[in-house]
Amino acid sequence: MATLKEKRTCGQRCEDFGRFVWNSDNGTLMGRTPEKWVYISLYYxxxxxxxxxxxxxxxxVLMYTLDPYAPDYQDRLLSPGVMVWPDKYGEEHVEITYNSSDKHSWTKMSSCLDTFLKPYKDDKQTECDNCTKGTYFFQKHFTTPNNTKKSCSFPRSLLGPCSGLHDSTFGYNCTMPCLIIKMNRIIGFLPSxxxxxxxxxxxxxxxGKENVKKIEYYPDKGIMDRSYFPYYGNLAQPHYLNPLVAVRVDxxxxQQAKLQCRVVADKISYQNFHEPYEGKVDFTLTNLGNH
Structure with a gap:
């Protein structure tokens, strides 16, 4: 019959640990001589x-070869996405719903647009440059301070009655609400x-075509001028502003309709089933106010 292993006392265990730390018999520290500890320390x-x-x-090497102003590889869409404001959307689809008879409802919409357009105030664009309309604004060199490039100004007044300068309600207190269409940025992209x-x-x-009397565009004909392209990136153009188009629906x-707004250009696709916001945006506009 096997004998039971002798149980060691706490004092014996402490003595064994002390001998492991320093063994005076063979001069080892934690199992190695001081000379070996020097060698292994130098090695590591x-x-x-x-x-x-x-x-x-x-x-x-990686940072030296990277361009700080543009990514070497882009995994974004080949065509830019399109968004619509006010961005008070529904849970599943883009559903812009308001009540022209409820001040709290239409104030929420107008406040959203006013906040979105604050960077487009004239006093915010003091460093923007007035560009030649109708042509792409190519810039090979950094001509402004802090090693940046110029950006074309987009005065809020170009949005006409949807600028909020004369009508702070943006039409949401009646049946002619304003919508802002914005195309997302892609570095170096030329739409056409x-x-x-x-x-x-x-x-x-x-x-719901019978519910839409007319659609108006601001600037005229809904044009996004070429002078706002190409975009060189946030580091190169810190004051860049996206060109906008305001759409006013009567x-x-x-008082309900489903619309599709798309940016029309030969290099912008909009029929990608897997990317529903590429080149276009579909949304439902509903006024719950008195008919």
């Missing part, structure tokens, strides 16, 4: 110095190679 010091140097060199055609926004009624009847 050299190892980590080499590894740190290689890692630092790799980071330096055809100089004869204008880059513009066009809205069509998908359902709702009648049941």
């Amino acid at each position: 010091a050299a190892f980590y110095v080499v590894m740190t140097s290689l890692f630092s060199l790799a980071i330096w 190679s055809n100089n004869k055609s204008q880059i513009h926004v066009n809205c069509t009624v998908l359902s 709702l009648v009847g049941k």
Whole structure:
């Protein structure tokens, strides 16, 4: 029958640990002689110095070869996405719903648009440059302070009655609400190679045509001028402002309609089933106020 292992006391265990830390019989510290501890310390010091140097060199080479103003590889859409404001959307689809008879409802919409347009105030664009309309604004060199490039101004007044300068309600207290269409930015993107055609926004009624009396565009014809392209990135153009198009819809009847607004240009696609916001935006506009 196996004998039970003798249980060691706490004092014996402490004595064994002390002998492990320093064994005076063979002169070892934690199982190694001081000479071996020097060798292994030098080895690991050299190892980590080499590894740190290689890692630092790799980071330096990577940063040296990267362009700080434009990504080497882009995984974004080939065509820009399109958004609509006010961005008070529904849960599943883009549903812009308001009540022209409820001040709280239409104030929420107008406040959203006013906040969105604050960067477009004239006093906010003191460093923007007035560009030649109708032509792309190519810039090979950094001509402004802080190593940046110029940006074309977009005065809020171009949005006409949808600028909020004369009507702070943006039409949401009646049946002619304003919507703002914005195309997302893509560095170096040129929307059109055809100089004869204008880059513009066009809205069509998908359902509820009888509820839409007319659609108005600001600037005229919904044009997005070429002078706002190409975009060189936020670092190169910190004061860049997206060109906007305001759409004013005259709702009648049941005061509900589903619309599609798309940016029309030969390099902008809008039929990608897997990217519903590429080149276009579909939304439902509903006024719950008194008919």
